[in-house]
Amino acid sequence: MRLRRDFFARSVHEVAPDLIGALLLVDGVGGRIVEVEAYDQEDPASHGFRGRTARNAAMFGPPGHAYVYRSYGIHWCLNLVCDAEGRAEAALVRALEPTRGLEAMRARRGVDAERALCSGPGKLCQALAVTREHDGLPLDAPPFELHARETEPPLATGPRIGITRAAERSWRYGLAGSQFLSRRL
DNA sequence: TATGAGATCAACT
């Protein structure tokens, strides 16, 4: 079943755990979401914390859209915008279990190991060829494709990764026991 | 296994 736009018209703290196990494809390439992180506007680590700017405008747009930004000048990171009624909430997609377009991902990443294809936000965007061009695009139209999970998977939570502010908040959600997480939860 | 440096850019101060 395809995820509809109202799926995202909720608080990110409800959407993020529901995203685990969903199928995310870009141009037919992708896999199951096994790890996400939640960011809301009260969060000093969030780009939306200091208000709207040219970069994070997508975070303040309608829910069900993509927010893509460049990190450390090198990598792209893909967020799914949630309830954005001026609240600027988004879920950062951190890791996928690759299921479709494996060869395309290997070619883009330049690595062979399946576990290394999408086990991190930057890797995932490279594997799916996500760039600034995808910033602000709706998730229910090509090239994006998002399908709801069929069964509720076992969840694990933990502290977020790679940030210096409010890192202690347990807003990282993962598929328990998955081999495709960026780090073990 | 763990820690550290380099890569490289746009937004922000």
Add this chain to the structure above:
DNA sequence: GTTGATCTCATAC
């Protein structure tokens, strides 16, 4: 001019 929601490779233990 500084700073990251990161990744990879190198070196050390």
